[in-house]
Amino acid sequence: MAARILLLVGTKKGAFILESDAARAEWSLRGPFCETWPVNHIIADPATGRLHAGGGNEWFGPAVWTSPDLGASWTHSSQGLAYEAGETPIKTVWSLSVAHGVLHAGVEPAGLFRSTDGGQRFTHVNGLRDHPSRPEWQPGGGGLILHGLLPHPSDPAQFWVAISTGGVFHTADGGQSWAPRNRGTRQDYAPEDQRYPEHGQCVHCLVMAPGEPELLYQQNHCGMYRSADGGRSWTSIEQGLPSSFGFPAATHPRDPGTLFLLPLNGDQAGRYMPDAKAAVWRTRDGGTTWQALRDGLPQQDAFFGVLRQAMATDRLERAGVYFGTSGGELYASADEGESWRCIARHLPTISSVETLVLED
Amino acid sequence: MERVLLPAALARLFPGAPRQVDLEATSVAQAIAGLEARWPGMADRICDSTPAIRRHLRIFVDGEPATLHAPLRPGAEMLVMTAMSGG
Numbered sequence: 001m002a003a004r005i006l007l008l009v010g011t012k013k014g015a016f017i018l019e020s021d022a023a024r025a026e027w028s029l030r031g032p033f034c035e036t037w038p039v040n041h042i043i044a045d046p047a048t049g050r051l052h053a054g055g056g057n058e059w060f061g062p063a064v065w066t067s068p069d070l071g072a073s074w075t076h077s078s079q080g081l082a083y084e085a086g087e088t089p090i091k092t093v094w095s096l097s098v099a100h101g102v103l104h105a106g107v108e109p110a111g112l113f114r115s116t117d118g119g120q121r122f123t124h125v126n127g128l129r130d131h132p133s134r135p136e137w138q139p140g141g142g143g144l145i146l147h148g149l150l151p152h153p154s155d156p157a158q159f160w161v162a163i164s165t166g167g168v169f170h171t172a173d174g175g176q177s178w179a180p181r182n183r184g185t186r187q188d189y190a191p192e193d194q195r196y197p198e199h200g201q202c203v204h205c206l207v208m209a210p211g212e213p214e215l216l217y218q219q220n221h222c223g224m225y226r227s228a229d230g231g232r233s234w235t236s237i238e239q240g241l242p243s244s245f246g247f248p249a250a251t252h253p254r255d256p257g258t259l260f261l262l263p264l265n266g267d268q269a270g271r272y273m274p275d276a277k278a279a280v281w282r283t284r285d286g287g288t289t290w291q292a293l294r295d296g297l298p299q300q301d302a303f304f305g306v307l308r309q310a311m312a313t314d315r316l317e318r319a320g321v322y323f324g325t326s327g328g329e330l331y332a333s334a335d336e337g338e339s340w341r342c343i344a345r346h347l348p349t350i351s352s353v354e355t356l357v358l359e360d
Numbered sequence: 361m362e363r364v365l366l367p368a369a370l371a372r373l374f375p376g377a378p379r380q381v382d383l384e385a386t387s388v389a390q391a392i393a394g395l396e397a398r399w400p401g402m403a404d405r406i407c408d409s410t411p412a413i414r415r416h417l418r419i420f421v422d423g424e425p426a427t428l429h430a431p432l433r434p435g436a437e438m439l440v441m442t443a444m445s446g447g
Contacts, residue, residue, distance in 0.1 A: 058445075058447070059417055060373070063404075078404045082404075084409070087409070
């Protein structure tokens with residue numbers, strides 16, 4: 001039985017931590033941490049118990065913050081988190097991931113760094129920078145960012161990244177060489193005969209099904225997709241959704257066919273909840289059918305958005321689902337999305353939500 | 361001995377770092393290297409990888425805007441400021 005569950009929340013003004021017990025009925029809030037720097041992503045390393053927060057400050061540049069004691073104290077480092085002299089400097093850290101003892105950081109302008117000492121020193125993964133498509137990557141609305149990091153659960157040499165806008169890339173040799181994996185994903189911002197290019201798609205969020213490393217889902221700027229072959233080919237699963245546009249996607253901790261989405265009303269329609277009524281959309285069959293989950297969510301005047309890293313699930317039974325809004329509200333469900341409660345409001349714009357379950 | 365004045369938001373990032381530091385340096389770059397030697401990581405907060413002073417920081421030497429290569433005379437005062445544009 002879990003003793004504690006932590007929600008790790010990155011915001012435009014620092015990181016926050018909410019805490020509850022396994023019942024997930026009452027939550028306490030701590031923060032802001034990281035000197036109120038913009039924090040794009042805060043994660044936990046279950047192997048070490050450390051927290052890592054990635055972000056960047058307009059005055060002082062990018063950094064990865066680390067806490068060895070669940071947020072009580074923090075240090076920061078950007079040692080090695082830099083491109084060569086003369087190149088455009090790194091503005092901010094966008095995404096973090098830890099697996100197999102390696103902490104990966106995705107940054108803006110798009111690039112990938114790795115640390116093998118818990119976030120003290122970083123080295124650049126040159127192979128991705130050297131991919132021939134790199135000069136053609138273009139910044140999306142959030143900048144030219146590497147925001148998606150998917151380690152293979154059992155093979156440390158395999159890794160997927162998502163770049164806006166460059167698309168999805170995969171390495172099978174620990175980052176030395178990369179291959180685009182975008183076949184079947186649409187690029188509506190191109191002439192009709194060029195809408196399915198090899199790279200350049202605007203992937204918004206890339207997630208992996210539990211226990212099935214080849215089963216991937218992606219919310220794209222232009223559609224929602226599923227791949228059963230590690231991204232070599234993608235199939236649209238947007239039929240039945242209220243919109244093909246959205247940012248976050250979150251998998252279930254145990255069921256590979258269950259996925260949670262938060263479609264927005266459209267990229268040129270305001271980017272808020274469809275009809276200003278909030279809903280999380282859930283599939284139980286890998287995207288064949290979708291169900292809107294609204295109980296407890298605002299059904300009037302919901303003009304907020306939800307950013308790409310701002311939805312997460314926990315691994316409890318039944319799974320918890322959480323999302324944070326552009327207006328600083330945090331919603332939680334302890335029953336796989338059937339019912340919802342607002343557990344924090346008046347926070348800064350929420351950039352990311354992750355969970356950490358601590359056992360007795 | 362030259363004097364470096366640090367903004368509060370920068371000093372806060374390095375526990376124990378004072379707002380006023382006396383050290384020996386003949387250029388802005390050398391003064392920043394001196395800060396880095398005392399508080400590892402501070403140079404990265406002041407300079408980017410171009411290398412250049414970060415876009416939203418400004419440095420003044422004896423009241424005059426300065427670049428990384430600006431010289432420091434003996435007894436000079438180097439002021440590091442957060443720019444309005446970054447706040």
